[in-house]
Amino acid sequence: MTARDALLFVFVGCLIIGTGFVQSWNSALLILNMGLISAIMALGVNLQWGLAGLFNVGVMGFVALGGLAAVVTSMPANAEEWSVGGVRVIFGLLLGAGTIIATIMLRQRMAADRARNLATLVVLIGGFFLFRAVFDPGVDAIESVNPAATGYLGGLGLPVLVAWPVGGLLAAGAAWIIGKTALGLRSDYLAIATLGIAEIIIAILKNEDWLSRGVKNVVGLPRPVPYEIDLQNSESFVERAAGLGLDPTTASTLYVKLGYSILFAIVLIILLWLAQKALNSPWGRMMRAIRDNEVAAEAMGKDVTARHLQVFILGSAICGIAGAMMTTLDGQLTPGTYQPLRYTFLIWVMVIVGGSGNNLGAVLGGFLIWFLWVQVEPIGLLVMQGVTAGMADGYWLKDHLLDSAAHMRLLTMGLVLLLVLRFSPRGLIPER
Amino acid sequence: MSDDAYSGRGNKDVSLGKNPKTPVGGSIETQKTKNAPTKGAPGEPYLIGDAMSGGYGSGPDILHDCTIAVNEGEIAVIVGPNGAGKSTAMKAVFGMLDVRKGAVRLNGEDITALTPQARVAKGMAFVPQTSNIFTSMTVEENLEMGAFLRRDDIQKTIDQVYELFPILRSKRLQAAGELSGGQRQQVAVGRALMTQPKVLMLDEPTAGVSPIVMDELFDRIIEVAKTGISILMVEQNARQALEIADKGYVLVQGRNRFTDTGQALLADPEVRKSFLGG
Amino acid sequence: MDYLNALVAFANFVLVPGTAYGAQLALGALGVTLIYGILRFSNFAHGDTMAFGTMFVILITWGFQSAGISFGPLPTALLALPFGIALTGLFLIGTDKVVYQFYRQRKVKPVVLVMVSLGVMFIMNGLTRFIIGPNDQRFADGERFIISARDFKTMTGLDEGLAIKSTQGITLITAIIVVAVLFWFLNKTRTGKSMRAFSDNEDLALLSGINPERVVLYTWLIVAALATVAGTLYGLDKSFKPFTYFQLLLPIFAAAIVGGLGNPLGAIAGGFVIAFSEVTITYAFKKVGNYVLPDALAPDGLAQLLSTDYKFAVSFAILIIVLLFKPTGLFKGQSV
Amino acid sequence: MIVVEDLHKHFGGFHAVDGASLEIQQGTITGLIGPNGAGKTTLFNVIAGVLQPTSGRVTMAGEDITGLPPHTLFSKGLLRTFQIAHEFSSMTLRENLMMVPGGQSGETLWNTWFGRKRIADEERALAAKADEVLEFLTIDHISDERAGNISGGQKKLLELGRTMMVDAKIVFLDEVGAGVNRTLLNTIGDAIIRLNQERGYTFVVIEHDMDFIGRLCDPVICMAEGKVLAEGTLDEIKANEQVIEAYLGTGLKNKAKVGA
Amino acid sequence: DGHAKEVKIGVILGFTGPIESLTPHMGNAAELAMKEVTDSGLLLDGAKVTSVRGDSTCVDAGAATAVAERQITGDGVKGIVGADCSGVTGAILSNVAVANGVVMVSPSATSPALSTAEDDGLFFRTAPSDARQGVVMTEVLMEADIKEVALTYTNNDYGKGLADSFQAAYEAAGGTVTISAAHEDGKADYSAEVGALASAGGDRLVVAGYVDQGGSGIVRAALDSGAFDTFHFPDGMISAKLVENFGAEIDGSSGQHPSPSDELSKLFTEIAADSVEQPTSPFAPESYDAAALIMLAMQAAGSMEPGDYKDKVMEVANAPGEKISAGELAKGLQILKDGGDIDYVGATDVELIGPGEAAGNYRVVGFEGGEEVTAGRK
Ligand SMILES: Nc1ncnc2c1ncn2[C@@H]1O[C@H](COP(=O)(O)OP(=O)(O)OP(=O)(O)O)[C@@H](O)[C@H]1O
Numbered sequence A: 001m002t003a004r005d006a007l008l009f010v011f012v013g014c015l016i017i018g019t020g021f022v023q024s025w026n027s028a029l030l031i032l033n034m035g036l037i038s039a040i041m042a043l044g045v046n047l048q049w050g051l052a053g054l055f056n057v058g059v060m061g062f063v064a065l066g067g068l069a070a071v072v073t074s075m076p077a078n079a080e081e082w083s084v085g086g087v088r089v090i091f092g093l094l095l096g097a098g099t100i101i102a103t104i105m106l107r108q109r110m111a112a113d114r115a116r117n118l119a120t121l122v123v124l125i126g127g128f129f130l131f132r133a134v135f136d137p138g139v140d141a142i143e144s145v146n147p148a149a150t151g152y153l154g155g156l157g158l159p160v161l162v163a164w165p166v167g168g169l170l171a172a173g174a175a176w177i178i179g180k181t182a183l184g185l186r187s188d189y190l191a192i193a194t195l196g197i198a199e200i201i202i203a204i205l206k207n208e209d210w211l212s213r214g215v216k217n218v219v220g221l222p223r224p225v226p227y228e229i230d231l232q233n234s235e236s237f238v239e240r241a242a243g244l245g246l247d248p249t250t251a252s253t254l255y256v257k258l259g260y261s262i263l264f265a266i267v268l269i270i271l272l273w274l275a276q277k278a279l280n281s282p283w284g285r286m287m288r289a290i291r292d293n294e295v296a297a298e299a300m301g302k303d304v305t306a307r308h309l310q311v312f313i314l315g316s317a318i319c320g321i322a323g324a325m326m327t328t329l330d331g332q333l334t335p336g337t338y339q340p341l342r343y344t345f346l347i348w349v350m351v352i353v354g355g356s357g358n359n360l361g362a363v364l365g366g367f368l369i370w371f372l373w374v375q376v377e378p379i380g381l382l383v384m385q386g387v388t389a390g391m392a393d394g395y396w397l398k399d400h401l402l403d404s405a406a407h408m409r410l411l412t413m414g415l416v417l418l419l420v421l422r423f424s425p426r427g428l429i430p431e432r
Numbered sequence B: 001m002s003d004d005a006y007s008g009r010g011n012k013d014v015s016l017g018k019n020p021k022t023p024v025g026g027s028i029e030t031q032k033t034k035n036a037p038t039k040g041a042p043g044e045p046y047l048i049g050d051a052m053s054g055g056y057g058s059g060p061d062i063l064h065d066c067t068i069a070v071n072e073g074e075i076a077v078i079v080g081p082n083g084a085g086k087s088t089a090m091k092a093v094f095g096m097l098d099v100r101k102g103a104v105r106l107n108g109e110d111i112t113a114l115t116p117q118a119r120v121a122k123g124m125a126f127v128p129q130t131s132n133i134f135t136s137m138t139v140e141e142n143l144e145m146g147a148f149l150r151r152d153d154i155q156k157t158i159d160q161v162y163e164l165f166p167i168l169r170s171k172r173l174q175a176a177g178e179l180s181g182g183q184r185q186q187v188a189v190g191r192a193l194m195t196q197p198k199v200l201m202l203d204e205p206t207a208g209v210s211p212i213v214m215d216e217l218f219d220r221i222i223e224v225a226k227t228g229i230s231i232l233m234v235e236q237n238a239r240q241a242l243e244i245a246d247k248g249y250v251l252v253q254g255r256n257r258f259t260d261t262g263q264a265l266l267a268d269p270e271v272r273k274s275f276l277g278g
Numbered sequence C: 001m002d003y004l005n006a007l008v009a010f011a012n013f014v015l016v017p018g019t020a021y022g023a024q025l026a027l028g029a030l031g032v033t034l035i036y037g038i039l040r041f042s043n044f045a046h047g048d049t050m051a052f053g054t055m056f057v058i059l060i061t062w063g064f065q066s067a068g069i070s071f072g073p074l075p076t077a078l079l080a081l082p083f084g085i086a087l088t089g090l091f092l093i094g095t096d097k098v099v100y101q102f103y104r105q106r107k108v109k110p111v112v113l114v115m116v117s118l119g120v121m122f123i124m125n126g127l128t129r130f131i132i133g134p135n136d137q138r139f140a141d142g143e144r145f146i147i148s149a150r151d152f153k154t155m156t157g158l159d160e161g162l163a164i165k166s167t168q169g170i171t172l173i174t175a176i177i178v179v180a181v182l183f184w185f186l187n188k189t190r191t192g193k194s195m196r197a198f199s200d201n202e203d204l205a206l207l208s209g210i211n212p213e214r215v216v217l218y219t220w221l222i223v224a225a226l227a228t229v230a231g232t233l234y235g236l237d238k239s240f241k242p243f244t245y246f247q248l249l250l251p252i253f254a255a256a257i258v259g260g261l262g263n264p265l266g267a268i269a270g271g272f273v274i275a276f277s278e279v280t281i282t283y284a285f286k287k288v289g290n291y292v293l294p295d296a297l298a299p300d301g302l303a304q305l306l307s308t309d310y311k312f313a314v315s316f317a318i319l320i321i322v323l324l325f326k327p328t329g330l331f332k333g334q335s336v
Numbered sequence D: 001m002i003v004v005e006d007l008h009k010h011f012g013g014f015h016a017v018d019g020a021s022l023e024i025q026q027g028t029i030t031g032l033i034g035p036n037g038a039g040k041t042t043l044f045n046v047i048a049g050v051l052q053p054t055s056g057r058v059t060m061a062g063e064d065i066t067g068l069p070p071h072t073l074f075s076k077g078l079l080r081t082f083q084i085a086h087e088f089s090s091m092t093l094r095e096n097l098m099m100v101p102g103g104q105s106g107e108t109l110w111n112t113w114f115g116r117k118r119i120a121d122e123e124r125a126l127a128a129k130a131d132e133v134l135e136f137l138t139i140d141h142i143s144d145e146r147a148g149n150i151s152g153g154q155k156k157l158l159e160l161g162r163t164m165m166v167d168a169k170i171v172f173l174d175e176v177g178a179g180v181n182r183t184l185l186n187t188i189g190d191a192i193i194r195l196n197q198e199r200g201y202t203f204v205v206i207e208h209d210m211d212f213i214g215r216l217c218d219p220v221i222c223m224a225e226g227k228v229l230a231e232g233t234l235d236e237i238k239a240n241e242q243v244i245e246a247y248l249g250t251g252l253k254n255k256a257k258v259g260a
Numbered sequence E: 001d002g003h004a005k006e007v008k009i010g011v012i013l014g015f016t017g018p019i020e021s022l023t024p025h026m027g028n029a030a031e032l033a034m035k036e037v038t039d040s041g042l043l044l045d046g047a048k049v050t051s052v053r054g055d056s057t058c059v060d061a062g063a064a065t066a067v068a069e070r071q072i073t074g075d076g077v078k079g080i081v082g083a084d085c086s087g088v089t090g091a092i093l094s095n096v097a098v099a100n101g102v103v104m105v106s107p108s109a110t111s112p113a114l115s116t117a118e119d120d121g122l123f124f125r126t127a128p129s130d131a132r133q134g135v136v137m138t139e140v141l142m143e144a145d146i147k148e149v150a151l152t153y154t155n156n157d158y159g160k161g162l163a164d165s166f167q168a169a170y171e172a173a174g175g176t177v178t179i180s181a182a183h184e185d186g187k188a189d190y191s192a193e194v195g196a197l198a199s200a201g202g203d204r205l206v207v208a209g210y211v212d213q214g215g216s217g218i219v220r221a222a223l224d225s226g227a228f229d230t231f232h233f234p235d236g237m238i239s240a241k242l243v244e245n246f247g248a249e250i251d252g253s254s255g256q257h258p259s260p261s262d263e264l265s266k267l268f269t270e271i272a273a274d275s276v277e278q279p280t281s282p283f284a285p286e287s288y289d290a291a292a293l294i295m296l297a298m299q300a301a302g303s304m305e306p307g308d309y310k311d312k313v314m315e316v317a318n319a320p321g322e323k324i325s326a327g328e329l330a331k332g333l334q335i336l337k338d339g340g341d342i343d344y345v346g347a348t349d350v351e352l353i354g355p356g357e358a359a360g361n362y363r364v365v366g367f368e369g370g371e372e373v374t375a376g377r378k
């Protein structure tokens, strides 16, 4: 890390600490926490893009899978739903998977001719209807159990921290399937393919109510840290807070947030360490070579396909972990809130602004852009108030401007983005 | 093959090529002037990159006081080891890189500040060493792009290029990026010929072309030069190139090391040994 | 068995809307594909450019409408279109001068330009909402239908109606004309070829005497025209709402990609592929089945392959399958 | 060593390689010449696994290697250079060379985290080797330059240098000489001969410079229009009428006029 | 000093995002109530109420919690009007409001799931849970003797929840839902949905969506293709916009929305005419009430601390007490100040039940001659 890089980190640190002074420490910690998560996501994307040149625009999908993992691991199982249709649904899913495996095997075994295509079609269509016939009734049964409150299978009831690695695994599994099929595509074609897959994942999350209640959301996920209320009701805590000169509410909220910060920071530091070691090693050099020129790397004995799959899985797994962490922090899974702009492109902005190809850059970008994403709103409002300060009350333009203040948020974000990219087109901490 | 495709412009005196006004050799050094006047000294070469220094972006200087020049109807050849700055010198003359010191003059006019496309309009043409074709466009479109600034009928010139490089005619409608290495090179030269330039600058035009095509190409270059067009060429096939050259430059580390007639350089044992492969 | 009614039902709910939607997507995809083809980046601001252009058209249309100017049976907005295009063109060229030019000269990686376009998108987005507001705006006038479902029924005496809206007709015709003109322009005219040459090899384009700024200028002008036309036609057919235009970006990109980036014909093909895969795969064939099949065989369920919840998933799945077999799209697109 | 049997490679309707059959003997330096577009590079690409043949068979030391991916062939000891340089442009010259050897322990992720010591040792050895090669190619003064920023000829040298980083069985050189200074090319020729004699590498060399071919190669194979046109020593080939007509030509017509 | 005290109330709504066209009216309505209270000078001995706006984005739980966090811990708001969409509402509630003990009154989050959310007595809503609406809808349709409908809903917790509860109620009453198809808001094209809906058929199309969003798109496409001529519209669809968009084309359709008597809405339209551009816009009156409830509860508790007044919200909202409608906040404040009891009616006939949500009085509407008419009450 050069002095300049360190200075940039200090600068972003000051922004967050400044938030603590100007607004509140709770806000500052919240920004820090989301910043940590964003940094992890950016690290994952940077691994894929900065290191291997894989244009993955499906970040949202992996983040969502992480969220799903949080539900599936930590929520209690719903016995009634399991009994009315659980087995049936699982069996249906196995049938579906079996159909796909059969198709793949069929295509490998048979010679490429019309008979093969016909057989493929027969297996696929037959399998599909069989799958629907078994699966659908199970789903209906599950979803009709108390739809307003549960109506889904629930999870394993494990501690929510377990969900983080599980989120990584789930995302990695999905990435493996995707990578096997789509990694042969180049640049923007891969991008739209991954974007599409992310949309498909979200569509599944939104519509498969038996799995995680779909758009009806799962709320009240267990937490790895205590509840504020419990702290406020705990005498020893209140006393200690008083000792620090804090009122119980503030103390408890800060305590909880700090707890999250520490957990997240540990994850970030581990991942960053791993990523840095990998980047500055022959492995990293090989990845850069592949990024620069796949044909030549292949001719120099590097298994490009395998390496692409490897980073794709690793990067996606990191996004999955971050997704699980975020859902844990939110305490709920809301599939409707997954939007490409927020969960894919914003992460990309972080990577590019921070400096693609540079892990520290990605981390910095994660913090900085998240800070801006949250703070441009008050900034935009301030700007508008400044602009309209001189106008008479009730003047139509003033009203119009103030009404539009919320939209200034996007505008300000755009301006900031352009400015940063203007002054460092290769990112704030460029590659090497 | 008729010559009139290249006789439209700048063809003032066919004999020019054989009787250059300026004596070749060391005399160029004497004409070197710092703050060059906009109008060059009388008798100055048609195109001159005069005492150029410069490099890429904000990087270090790669050229140091490097001078290359060519007279009307003459062939000047630049040789030198790899990385000597030959291509850089060519790019500097064509305005594709910052000339920090020195000047480029065409026909006495200072063109140091002109953009490359403005130089094209002034009758200069350039075949770069690498990425010198439009890979996604067909061969014919590549040639048409060469003639972008021309308003007259270009079909005749196209036919002439096809005659020079017959293989291109059969590949006319194929994307140039799908051609073999040598074929691409032919497209690149053909594209430059399409401009009907007054000065033709070629960076290793024969790299990768087969002997028979190379001979054709050199023949053609001689013919072209005879019509009064100046040719400035970088070559690693240095012996053949110097044989047809009126003037030769040996560049080493961005500096002029030897400058003489082609024949004289060929005869110089040191030059032969160090730069021409014995 | 009633094939005629079945056919009409199918045409009314699948063919006609699919075609119209396909043409709408195609028009949008043309703009995206052109920028990709010539300036070599995926322009995320395109959806908002469409909204921006349409906003101008709407404002001018309102002006015309209040001045009592109309275009007979055709929407007045068509009259306002040239003005809208001009204003959008000016804006885009200004944006290029202020924003994109800098990065182009620096020869940054395309992905940086993508991020820059994201920034531009935010700004245009904000400006549109600022000027015309985030709400639905109506500006359609003129004859709404070429033939309405009811008229069709009375005319033919069939049970099923067939509706074709005038905007659908206009969109389809415009799309065909525009792609033909664009194809001709890029492949046959000098300027068009110089634009392709520029996109292929910028340095060499300079060496051929092509003025890059000129190329960029033309590109943005054409993009302005395409975006404004696409946005206006879409707005006439459905409604104008800035947020929807932003959302349109996704299917538009899908269309451009599946057809092959940089290829105008591909954009058209891609538009229809996406549109029809959305409309067809999730179509419930119950009605058609009821007409065609004997009573005994008539479906009692909906005869729907997948529920409409998955229409996006399906269109993306089809997109991915197409790409697996044709990795650069149906029409062999470019890639940076 | 390498046997190519009735190989075809079609691009659409165009037959770039059209039934070529040839044998490369172990321990030879075989020259491959032929007019532009004869299909030489395409043949290389098919042998090296970059392109899938339309039909035909390639064997290496008796083993069928048709259609194997390049990285597998690399591990079997088959190396190639590219006619149009394929450098890793954002990496330094030294890194370009250091990445070549296969089976580096630092290329496994696990080792990058937990096997630092071994990697460090390996890296030192690799760097030393790379510097040696760079010095030999006279580009050691720019070993820390990014490969994207070097001259065309230097890229060709780098291309060649990569094949010198590992022990190969057979090396395919696609016009390594084009754009390389002739004096240096002679040195390179010497090195090729040395590698061939001392280490027993087999070489297949595409070149249009007959002097170079003459110094190095025996036998020489001439291709034209996707087929093998002639095969033999260079002198035999040079005497072949068809080869002269298709490829060698008869020299400069205008030479005398200018030379004076 | 009369205005020495300042009470800050947060207004967290999706000013950008999918329901951005509703939120300005909602925000203005809430601020109208605050202005009314400030002007009266009666709240807590002349406190001044200021609104602190924040953008919930409707979809981004992270950004929404950040806003709430800032408002509560930074600006020090004492209550929150919001949030709008159920997803972000839940996130703010569990992560910020409960943790900091701040009262939230949502004007528009109607998801049944929120009824059971862990809220520590801090969460209220002036919009009814959709569980109730499903029953009301069934009654309306059954009375019109419509036994078979196609159903489409906007794919979020509102739409899905409403669709579920409607379908359950309708089928229990003997009706048939031929198809229940989701539609995504803000999408470009609804031909696929309309195709499927038309194919399934039915006497009426039930559109459980938003008039500003996909709902109108569906109706437009259904009308244009001749798939359906009559519809049934739940609350998200009922607005001036609907008539403006479709005029006489939807004659014969029906609908219902939570609404007080005509008098109340007319009243609200009157008092809000100046400050709220579209007073009848969905959830605008609810927003007014949400803000009013917070301030009245403060007055009743004699404190602006949420911990003190949270228990008073139900009290002021429900009987017994003098009825206070919109525009009469000053009167209500005065009564409370004098130690009296009020039953806040507000703009939407507020009646909080169960876990603090509106009981739901519905107005049944019909469409005739391009006008929306009241067809009854439930
Ligand atoms: N991708 C491709 N698509 C179509 N044609 C191709 C493609 N690649 C090569 N060709 C054609 O195949 C022929 C053989 O090309 P190849 O590169 O093998 O020639 P070569 O013998 O190496 O020539 P050179 O000496 O010029 O390098 C050429 O005519 C070329 O145009």
Ligand SMILES: Nc1ncnc2c1ncn2[C@@H]1O[C@H](COP(=O)(O)OP(=O)(O)OP(=O)(O)O)[C@@H](O)[C@H]1O
Binding pocket: B056, B059, B062, B080, B081, B082, B083, B084, B085, B086, B087, B088, B089, B129, D142, D145, D148, D149, D150, D151, D152, D153, D154, D155, D179, D181
């Ligand atoms: N784009 C570039 N950026 C920075 N440095 C460069 C660039 N291109 C070339 N150089 C450097 O400039 C020097 C001269 O390069 P140039 O291409 O002019 O050599 P050359 O004489 O043409 O060699 P060759 O015969 O190999 O083509 C080289 O040392 C090279 O490293």
Ligand SMILES: [Mg+2]
Binding pocket: B086, B087, B088, B129, B203, D151, D152, D153
């Ligand atoms: Mg060079």
Ligand SMILES: [Mg+2]
Binding pocket: B180, B181, B182, D040, D041, D042, D083
């Ligand atoms: Mg070749």
